Structures are given as structure tokens and as C-alpha cells.
Amino acid sequence: xxxxxxxxxxxxxxxxxxxxxxxxxxxxxxxxxxxxxxxxxxxxxxxxxxxxxxxxxxxxxxxxxxxxxxxxxxxxxxxxxxxxxxxxxxxxxxxxxxxxxxxxxxxxxxxxxxxxxxxxxxxxxxxxxxxxxxxxxxxxxxxxxxxxxxxxxxxxxxxxxxxxxxxxxxxxxxxxxxxxxxxxxxxxxxxxxxxxxxxxxxxxxxxxxxxxxxxxxxxxxxxxxxxxxxxxxxxxxxxxxxxxxxxxxxxxxxxxxxxxxxxxxxxxxxxxxxxxxxxxxxx
Amino acid sequence: xxxxxxxxxxxxxxxxxxxxxxxxxxxxxxxxxxxxxxxxxxxxxxxxxxxxxxxxxxxxxxxxxxxxxxxxxxxxxxxxxxxxxxxxxxxxxxxxxxxxxxxxxxxxxxxxxxxxxxxxxxxxxxxxxxxxxxxxxxxxxxxxxxxxxxxxxxxxxxxxxxxxxxxxxxxxxxxxxxxxxxxxxxxxxxxxxxxxxxxxxxxxxxxxxxxxxxxxxxxxxxxxxxxxxxxxxxxxxxxxxxxxxxxxxxxxxxxxxxxxxxxxxxxxxxxxxxxxxxxxxxxxxxxxxxxxxxxxxxxxxxxxxxxxxxxxxxxxxxxxxxxxxxxxxxxxxxxxxxxxx
Numbered sequence: 001x002x003x004x005x006x007x008x009x010x011x012x013x014x015x016x017x018x019x020x021x022x023x024x025x026x027x028x029x030x031x032x033x034x035x036x037x038x039x040x041x042x043x044x045x046x047x048x049x050x051x052x053x054x055x056x057x058x059x060x061x062x063x064x065x066x067x068x069x070x071x072x073x074x075x076x077x078x079x080x081x082x083x084x085x086x087x088x089x090x091x092x093x094x095x096x097x098x099x100x101x102x103x104x105x106x107x108x109x110x111x112x113x114x115x116x117x118x119x120x121x122x123x124x125x126x127x128x129x130x131x132x133x134x135x136x137x138x139x140x141x142x143x144x145x146x147x148x149x150x151x152x153x154x155x156x157x158x159x160x161x162x163x164x165x166x167x168x169x170x171x172x173x174x175x176x177x178x179x180x181x182x183x184x185x186x187x188x189x190x191x192x193x194x195x196x197x198x199x200x201x202x203x204x205x206x207x208x209x210x211x212x213x214x215x216x217x218x219x220x221x222x223x224x225x226x227x228x229x230x231x232x233x234x235x236x237x238x239x240x241x242x243x244x245x246x247x248x249x250x251x252x253x254x255x256x257x258x259x260x261x262x263x264x265x266x267x268x269x270x271x272x273x274x275x276x277x278x279x280x281x282x283x
Numbered sequence: 284x285x286x287x288x289x290x291x292x293x294x295x296x297x298x299x300x301x302x303x304x305x306x307x308x309x310x311x312x313x314x315x316x317x318x319x320x321x322x323x324x325x326x327x328x329x330x331x332x333x334x335x336x337x338x339x340x341x342x343x344x345x346x347x348x349x350x351x352x353x354x355x356x357x358x359x360x361x362x363x364x365x366x367x368x369x370x371x372x373x374x375x376x377x378x379x380x381x382x383x384x385x386x387x388x389x390x391x392x393x394x395x396x397x398x399x400x401x402x403x404x405x406x407x408x409x410x411x412x413x414x415x416x417x418x419x420x421x422x423x424x425x426x427x428x429x430x431x432x433x434x435x436x437x438x439x440x441x442x443x444x445x446x447x448x449x450x451x452x453x454x455x456x457x458x459x460x461x462x463x464x465x466x467x468x469x470x471x472x473x474x475x476x477x478x479x480x481x482x483x484x485x486x487x488x489x490x491x492x493x494x495x496x497x498x499x500x501x502x503x504x505x506x507x508x509x510x511x512x513x514x515x516x517x518x519x520x521x522x523x524x525x526x527x528x529x530x531x532x533x534x535x536x537x538x539x540x541x542x543x544x545x546x547x548x549x550x551x552x553x554x555x556x557x558x559x560x561x562x563x564x565x566x567x568x569x570x571x572x573x574x575x576x577x578x579x580x581x582x583x584x585x586x587x588x589x590x591x592x593x594x595x596x597x598x599x600x601x602x603x604x605x606x607x608x609x610x611x612x613x614x615x616x617x618x619x620x621x622x623x624x
Contacts, residue, residue, distance in 0.1 A: 098329035131340035154336025
């Protein structure tokens, strides 16, 4: 075989492998979306129906109007949004303050604090479930979105601080010192100089926290009781338990839950990797 | 940063870099806090949250694992105080046959899943590095989609793909020529095969689900690592006559080792405590007991009637101890590669 032919063959092999990976990754997602637009006779069949032949909005409409467990899916999406936005907003403020402290100041216990952050990230949430469940009940926050907001702040904060501190550290200190010398107060320096420069990092970190909170299932399962308070993942698990064969409806609801995450994900994908592997990739 | 004159490199008396005596910003008129207190004030809200929502509960969990906490401690009318029972919960845990089956499920699942995830992720990472620009972007967007799907949805999607009656997997297995199916699986008819009834096949589906959702992260991390390796190294290796696998073993792998070690530990930690996907795939609290892992067993003891929170806490402590041991390796790796000082 001539080198040229071999090279071409190699390229074909690589590209087919690429296509295979793409299909493996995307097909399940596609199948979820496709199922939610198929009429029932195309869903419940032992044949392969690659695309919705007579696409229908029945399932999507049904989860909105009839809903799940007596509530429209809107309410669950709204609950999820309330919890996620609440936890992210408060969490972002706390994370920014703490990240500034560790990135801008040298003080005793700084290293201990950073190691603490790493360790608490690894504690399984399932292990904290029992004590937090009792705490939430004692505070009268059981079956309330506020309880879930508080818990999610705790769950996302360590990682947010860890990720955000690299963004704060990346802002040149000289800028703040210049403002400081020009007579700006500490607060003004922070607000007018540091904050605008860290804002993109803050957005990336917040999106990450948003996704984590949006996807959170275990605490929503344990701390919510009334179906009117369910978040999306909780509602979905209820759905599959209650009407386990309504695949059209389940897939429609699942698609609706996935869309916001998908959009956010593509926005921050690059930062996500650098945040998670933090520093292990030195380039 | 102050630049040291080049001459200083030749040895002799290096002219002192002007690091220590940077000019200090002028002192401000009373602005509230003394400077040394500022970092602590900034940390305070975060520390309070971590202490109240992560550290204190951790302590409480350990405490509860030595207590009897059940219905009588929960009832709204004059609840009994939790009763100290010493190591009774632990004795019960280690004596239970559920402990060994859940531990086995947890460990075997984590090992198998981590191995597959890393293998597939690394291969895809290498592939992405070799692919042309356009193709590479398309594949990256594709695997991002798999990564982005919430765990709840992922579990439900695979449950649907593996559905006994209308699932696409059974349809695809039926497509295989009978002799091949006979040879590989000892059967040729897959119609109505229920995948989610017994522990072994539940875990098979679970492995597929988790590998599918987590290989993209490995692939993208490996790709980022590969991009940071200077291409001169590869050119030099080529000149020296090194090929394919040799180059990977001698150049790529050693340089990516820190990335790999972090990825391995992160994956082990994530896969050790898998809950959501197992819960949904196996049918919630009604799942077969043989399919429990430690997380689920703890949850079910603690919350399924009759609740035995002490026992649940003891199981959770066992899981946490295992995870903290693994975390220790991870923290050491991070401290080695990054400046936490």
C-alpha cells in the first residue's frame, strides 16, 4: 500500500471512530427528544422508529396542562428555578468574599481553609442527609423551598470558592493598589476595580452552581413532601414511579428539564474543565 | 515582580530582588476593621455555612451512629431523647448480610465503572487530539450533550432504552444473527427481556449509564492535558524512530500522570457514592435488596418505615470513612501540584 493510501485509510478510520463516539454520546439524548414527539403507537412498538413519523405535541401539552401529580410541569420548573436562583445568588456573594480572602490575603489558617474546602467537597451528601433532615425539621423548614435553598448553598459553596479563587488571583494586584493610592476606599476598590474584572469568573462559577442545584435529587427527595413543592428531578422520579409506562410524557418532562442545563453547559464548558482539574494541567 | 539582573545568574552576589520592601499603600483614615482582621471577616459567612451545613452535620452523623433514633424519638408528642447504645449499630451493620452485599456492590461497581470510564475517556481524548478541527468540534459538542444531561434524566433515558418491551436495546440484540447471539450470550431471543429486575443486570445498566455520562469529562480533561504538551517532544520522538504506543508510554503518559491521578480519584469518589441513578433505575425504595449499595442501604434504613436512623447513620459513617481515605490521596496530589500555601 502506498503511504498516501495508508494515510487516507488512517484518516477514514479516525473519522469513523469520531462518528461512533458522537453517536454513542448523542443517541440517548436524541432518543429522549424523539420519544417525546412520537405518538403512542410509534413509542410502544417492538420496531425501530428512527424519527417521529407523525410528530405530535400531545405529550408536551399533557405535561403542561394535566401535569404530574396534580400540578403542571410549569410549577416544578418554577420551583427548581426558585431553588437554583436563590441558592446561587446567596452562594455567589459568600463565595466571592471567601475567594477574595484566600486569593488576596496571607493569613494564618489559609492553607488549612483550602484543604478543608477540598475535604468537605468529598463528603458524600447522602451521609449528611440524616442530620440535615433533622436540622431542617427542627428549624421548621421541612417541605419548604427555603430549606432546600439553604442546603444547596452548603453543597455548592466549597467548590464555588475553590473555582473562584483562581479568577480572583488572576486579576493583577497593581490595579487595586493604584486605586488605593488614588484614595479609593477599600469598598470602592473592591466594587469598582476587582468586581468588574472577576465578574466573568463569577458568572462561570454561578452557572456551575446553578447546574448542581438544578440537578440535585437526594435532598429534594428527602426534604420535600407536598407535590406542590417538588423540584423537577423530584417530580420526574414521582412521575416514573406513578405512571411508569407513560414514556411519551416522561421523556417530554425530562427534555424540558434538560434544556436549561444543556444551554448553560455549552456556555461554560471550557472553564468547567479547568475548574475541576484545577492546576493538575499545567501548560 | 522585580526582575533579577541577568548577571546575577552567573553566581556571585545576587542583587537582592526588591520583593520584601514593596511600597505599602498609605494608611487610610479610620475605615472600620483593622487590616489583619479583613480576611477573617471575608471568610466568616462562608465558614459559617460550611460549619453549620457540612461540619456540624458530619459530627452529628457520627454521634447518631452511636444512638438509637427511631419512631419514638420522632413522634411529635413528647419525643424520647435519643438513647446511647454504644457500638450496637455498628455490630448490627457488620453482622448484616446486607453489609457485605452492599459493600461488594459499591466497590465492584466503582472499580469497573472507573476502569471503563477512564479507558473510554482517554481513548476519546486521544482521538479528539488527532481529529481535524471541524470533526473534533462536532464530537466535542456531542459528548458535551451527554455530559450535560442531569443524572435524573440520564437514568430515565437508559431505563427507557433498556425497557423490556419497547426498548431499543432488546430490538438491537434481536437484530444480531442468531448464531452470534447464541455464541456470545447463549441465547438468541431478547424479546421482553427485563433488564431491571435482578441485581446483576441492574448494575450492568447502571455501569453503562454512568460511563456514558462521565467519560466526556475525562475525554475533555485528557484533551486539555494533551494540548499542553509541546509538539517538539513528539517531533523529537519521531526523529528518534519512536512510534504509536511507545510514544504514548514514554511521553504522553508520564506527562499526563498528574492529570490522570486526579481524574482517577475524582472518578472513584463520584462512583462510590452513586445514588440518584441507582435509585431511579432500580425502581426506588422497592428495589431488590441485593442491589443496594452503601448509599442506598443507609438511605433506606434511615427513611423507610420503620425508620432506624442510628443504623442508617452507622452505614453512612462507614461509607464516609472509606471516601475520606480516598480523598486523602486526592488532597495530597492537589497539594503537590498546586500552591495551596
